[in-house]
Amino acid sequence: MSTTRQLEIGLSSGRSGTGPATWGQQAIWDTVRGLGPADAPRYNVSLAAPVDPGVPLAPVLDALGQLLELHDSLHTRLSQDDDGRLRQTVDGAGRLTVHVRECADGEAVTAVGRQQLAELAGQPFDVAREWPVRVGLVESGGLVRHLAFVLSHTAADAWGLRRLATDLTAIVLGDTPQALGERFPALQPLDEAAFQAGERGRRRDANARQHWRRKLALGPERLFPPPAPPAAGTPAAPFPNAVLNSPALARAVPMVAAEHRVSPSSVLLAAASAMTARLSGAPDALLQVVVNNRFLPGLAHAVSTVAAEGLFRLPDAGGEFADVLRRTHAGSIATYRSAYYDKRLLDQDIAGLAERDGVVADRSCFFNDTRDLMPAEPERGPAAGPLDRERSRTTLSWPVEFAPRANVSYALDALQAPGALELSMTADSAVLPRPDMERFLYGMEELVVAAALAPGAG
Secondary structure (H helix, E strand, O other): OEEEEEEEEEEOOOOOEEEEOOHHHHHHHHHHHOOOOOOHHHHOEEEEEEEEEEEOHHHHHHHHHHHHHHOHHHHEEEEEOOOOOEEEEEOOOEEEEEEEEEEOOHHHHHHHHHHHHHHHHOOOOOOOOOOOEEEEEEEEOOEEEEEEEEEOOOOOOHHHHHHHHHHHHHHHOOOOHHHHHHHOOOOOHHHHHHHHHOHHHHHHHHHHHHHHHHHHHHOOOOOOOOOOOOOOOOOOOOEEEEEEEEHHHHHHHHHHHHHHOOOHHHHHHHHHHHHHHHHHOOOOEEEEEEEOOOOOOOOOOOOOOOOEEEEEEEOOOOOOHHHHHHHHHHHHHHHHHOOOOOHHHHHHHHHHHHHHHOOOOOOOEEEEEOHHHOOOOOOOOOOOOOHHHHHHHOEEEEEEEEOOOOOOOEEEEEEEEOOEEEEEEEEOOOOOOHHHHHHHHHHHHHHHHHHHHOOOOO
């Protein structure tokens, strides 16, 4: 059994100011604004972790207060001005509620923490009136044993959330916000918006949008045949989610990357591109690839929303895999460099292309490699055997269904798992029926493992 109380931490001398929103803040605002209160929470970003060994409550609360001081995005509100553009207001002072749940049974801490996370993450944020962060703590035996962070996506993306957790740990262990800021310098949202409004920022935006226009002009109008519309009065079917858990992929991806001198992400992107071409019948693959943009100056340690989609096109994606892999790595570099832009201006560009040409290339396939968000965990269970036998340990599950998503054929995520690599695919079953989703995921595994086992590999 657990009980809950609410405490407050204060900010009295933080940085303050107002200015235009960043491109990332504006893009997420526009996306969430079109959702109802029931759907908006699915765009929240969250993180939960055990605190082991436990830490007394007082230093955790103190560290949270210092974290507010370190990262402006945690005390930034967003509102529209008279012309409809978004503006950010950084509050220099205020108070944040911390939800503390006391758990008498130490063994139940993880379950209580997960429940608390679900409750905090299941509510939308009113970012015009409240700070975009919620914190939950589970206390047991007089010590904090579990921590949950929930942020509005306008405040941070998943990579920024990881930075937040790292900084909190450092502060609890004795670091100061000043020392962390000097050791890991990062643009605050107001600084980033100022860069974007300047000459260098506008030039980067223009170059990125030009890359998109070039790729769209060359890409196929459709990858997969369009789904038939549902009968009148029939709601659209939910999108199934398939998860392939593969110990073999976890071993094969770095082997192939080393052999071909490419990045591990390029290996997975090449396999996804190849399977897109094979199942769609289109010669080219055209994918929106989520890019974290942390390689850009000042953004490596930023707690803000800077990840965005780059457009990746690969001609003849169904060809020989070694060649597909080589061309994927070369082409992905330009994609990454062109994923930092003003999405409102890009949307205007795309609308202009549609008006001029009548059609715009298919942008309904998404790839997101999030493996670096979590450290690799040691393998559990039976010891690994020869790679050519590892696929016998692969499992495929169907854990959940999602509400239909507009203009999505599939969304594919690469995830870290204990002793394995997971591929999570959510797809429109009218475009990719479940058997085709299975073929896609197992096909990616087969391509990569076969490349790892090829003569001369490794």
